[in-house]
Amino acid sequence: MSSTTAPAASPEYLDEDTTWDSLNLDARLLQAIDKLGFESPTLIQSSAIPLALDEKRDIIARASTGSGKTAAYAIPIIQNILACTDGKSSSGTQAIILVPTRELSNQVYQFMEKLIKFSNNKIGILNLASNYSDQVLKLLLTSQPAVIISTPSKLIQTLEASDEQGTIIDLNNVKSLTIDEVDLILSFGYKEDLEKLEKYLPVKKNLQTFLMSATINDDLNDLKSKFCTKPAILKLDDAQSSANKLVQFYARTTEFDKFLLCYVIFKLNLIKGKTIVFVNNIDRGYRLKLFLEQFGIRCCLLNSELPINSRLHVVEEFNKNVYHLLIATDDLSMEKEEQDDGDDGEEEETKVKESQDKKSKDKESKAVTKKSRKDKEYGVSRGVDFRNVACVLNFDLPTTSKAYVHRVGRTARAGKSGMALSFVVPEKEVGKHKTASLASAKKDEKILNRVVKQQSKNGLEVKPYQFDMKQVEGFRYRADDAFRAVTQTAIREARVKELKNELINSEKLKRFFQENPQDLASLRHDKELHPTRIQPHLKRLPQYLLPESARSDVKNIGFVPFHKNKVNKHRKKASKGKKKHDPLKSFKK
DSSP states (O other): OOOOOOOOOOGGGBOTTOOSGGGTOOHHHHHHHHHHTOOSOBHHHHHHHHHHHTSOOOEEEEOOTTSOHHHHHHHHHHHHHHHHHTTSOOOSOOEEEEOSSHHHHHHHHHHHHHHTTTTTTOSOEEETTSOOOHHHHHHHHHTOOSEEEEOHHHHHHHHHHHHHHOOOOOOTTOOEEEEESHHHHHHTTOHHHHHHHGGGSOOGGGOEEEEEESOOOTTHHHHHHHHOSSOEEEEOTTHHHHHTTEEEEEEEOOHHHHHHHHHHHHHTTOSOSEEEEEESSHHHHHHHHHHHHTTTOOOEEEOTTSOHHHHHHHHHHHHTTSOSEEEEEOHHHHHHHHHHHOSOSOOOOOSOOOOOOGGGOOHHHHHHHHHOOOOTTOOSSSSOOOOSEEEEEESSOOSSHHHHHHHHTTSSOTTOOEEEEEEEOOGGGTTSSTTTOOGGGGGHHHHHHHHHHHHHHTTOOEEEOOBOHHHHGGGHHHHHHHHHHOOHHHHHHHHHHHHHHHHHHHHHHHHHTTTOTTOOGGGOSOOOOOOSSOOGGGGSOOGGGSOGGGSSOGGGOOOOOOBOOOOOGGGTTTTTTSOOOOGGGTSOO
16 A cells, blocks of 8 residues: 655654754665655654663653654664664564554554665565465564564464464564553553563563653553663653644534534535544444435545455545545444543443344345454544544544543644534433434533543633524425435445445455556545435535525535624624634634
8 A cells, every 4th residue: 555645743843953963863764754854853753762772761752643753763763773784684573563553553664664765675564463364474474574563462463373383473682662652552451462462572671662652641650660671751741732723612412413513514614624523333424424425425434344454545545635524433442441431330332233124134234244343453533643634523422531532632733723523412302313312422411521621621621612503494304304314224235335345445455556546436435325215406505595695605605604693782783894703614724
């Protein structure tokens, strides 16, 4: 799969007092850094790299997303390998990099490949989490790659299989261990895998360790005692400056009006730029996609059921602006966060409800759903490098405040502005619309209170946003018509169709995409799946549905005043002539 261009860090993270030349790096590495367009090191890089290379210290670092954490550990790793090889072939595996998800594993692999671009192929790098067959993987491991990138579970699985079949992977020469996104790895339940890994690695004093995360807490103490010797702890106070560029809103709405508001927002382009819409289970994602596509609103899905190659391709194309609307299912990461949260004993309903209609369960459906097991290493709210996201829309509020922070962290990254909007269902409205209902919605008010309290501790505000529903009412009958067409049978058939298509596309991606990068027609992920009843007339937008002030130029709708005006009557005259302010239009791209 073709790699993406590495994102440059935001100027606010740069350390302009330090140059790359002053870090005494190998000329081949400096050439690669220059090719990547990194003009100056970031604060985390200028702090961590000298400590790792000159003082041989272990590094525990906390820094914000977009601050350059990956390069802060990747550059010392490559520098040490280049110094050890000194023109000779690599002597076994020298570095292990552990990440929480396969998507992040692929991103780190692509970045490391760019760092060794001018090293004359002397450094082998293996992405163990990639979807290799057993024979291919065995062959790749036999070549003893210098760097192995993997999720903890995949590495342990490979090591244990190696023990049974005869050693094909040897970690005795490993000099560096990196655990990226440590807090997420622990919350994903990889602690047992890390404990197993300890027996395969050299003694602690011969191992340099990098523990990288956006947060540092007491959970790290156990890992620090297992893998570190007198570590240098770096806590860069840049999280607040990044968070200040995030504007957060919540809107109280009924269960069905979530769908209605999504129709209005995306049909009228009220949100400019790329948007990630988070839902709480896979069926929910398909229901929303089938609903929106009836209005000609194109979007693609990302969930744990899709093949890994398809998921990676979706992320890559989203970052290239091929897609502007992504519906992401955050079910698995939320389940694992829930186990770690401990705030209450209620479990979110994340299991997919399969229809009991035996007649419709044909052989093809059984065969496909048998393959559609959720990927336990899937995670979308953290780790995945979504770029230039203008808005995060929590269509379904997550079940923990911790998961909320991870979701909204997909926008306002690398010094850019962004917005988060969350739909909240009041407790009295839960269960009133059976088809649009979701079990986790009964916790929305409780989670909102925690989120508001948590954000206020960080000096941030989650503001209420009230839509003027009177002006939205004209769209309701169309939304009702479209929603009724999205039956449970239509959702099940769409899941089977999408999974079948993506399994075929996954093979195409594996074999042909690198050779035919322009041949994307059959590989798009935002194709219409179609509900049972197709209604092409819904794609048109009649002018009479719009407020009078927005009817003059339907083709270029830039602002529709659906925000309820709360100005007192006696103050209206004073505000006359002033431009109305709509938060949905206020953020920068």
